Amino acid sequence: MHGVAYMVAPDLTINNLTHDIPPYDISAASYRLWQTINYWPAGTVFVSVVDPGVGSNRQSIAVKTQSGHYVVTPDNGSLTHIEKFIGIESVRVINEQTDRLPHSEESHTFHGRDVYVYNGAMIANDPSYYDSLGDATANQEVVKLEVLDPVFDGEIIHGVIDILDIRFGSLWTNIPSQMLKEAGINTGDTILVTIHHHDMKQYQNQMLFGHSFADVKVGETVGYINSLIRLGIAINQQSFSDTYKIGTGNEWKITIKKV
Known part of the structure; x- marks a missing residue:
């Protein structure tokens, strides 16, 4: 090529x-x-x-x-x-x-x-x-996959795990920083993170919502804002995805609640 x-x-x-x-x-x-x-x-x-x-x-x-x-x-x-x-x-x-x-x-x-x-x-x-090049498509449309939007219901944020930070195994969600602010979640707060796969609970635990991985000890979990200004979930110096067998896509639902 x-x-x-x-x-x-x-x-x-x-x-x-x-x-x-x-x-x-x-x-x-x-x-x-x-x-x-x-x-x-x-x-x-x-x-x-x-x-x-x-x-x-x-x-x-x-x-x-x-x-x-x-x-x-x-x-x-x-x-x-x-x-x-x-x-x-x-x-x-x-x-x-x-x-x-x-x-x-x-x-x-x-x-x-x-x-x-x-x-x-x-x-x-x-x-x-x-x-x-050839004429534009009649309606300027392209083929689109389903992309789900996050929802804040007044108490819980509902999102999905879009993709992994592949090399390190962190989870990148579709939940923007602004929605966390709307839910009253600020740096230093504790959040309850629950992950379902096809309606089966795969993970649930509390963790710090911090600035970066270094806010917690090695091996501990942390929520943070990633490079796309969306919520990421990680284990400091370990793979969250491998540790808890978490995948990506619309069937991987995540909820966030301030504790």
Whole structure:
């Protein structure tokens, strides 16, 4: 893929964000794009290839976001979080038969190389190429996965565990800092954390809501505000996910209550 990009434009700067998305996990790909995009300059082109439907009738698209970034990706839900939290200015459908690496037409299983990075490099080299791509989708819509919003019922905050801080095993929830403030939860308070998986209780305990992991002893649990200004749950210098066998997704419900 790097080689194809350099064939299009040898002077491009290319960076790898991650190769650690779990295979076929479109939701994780969508989340990581949203997590990353605002920390790169406007005009940056992102190529995202988590594509279990490669070779099927799913569309290939390029989008320009409201923040001025470009993303080239299969239209399979990988833009869900960007669409919800950043916004999409326009969408272009890529013709997989013509808008691709020359002489690659007989390959149907490596669109990352033959379609996505090729078109990403073309846009990065000359942004006007974006406007030359196929017509925008009729309603400017992209395929979206279900993203649940947190709810505060006046006593308890109800959320989900969106994703893990993979290397350290901390839980990243969809609960924003502002909702914790609305619930009267401040740094130094004790919170009751309950986690259910498919309505079965997986974890419940009290912990400190602190600034960082160092607010508790090694091996103790702590709630904190992560880099996306949302509630994280961790064990200082251990993996919360591994210790308590906690996963991610809408079926992993979490509730927070001030004690």
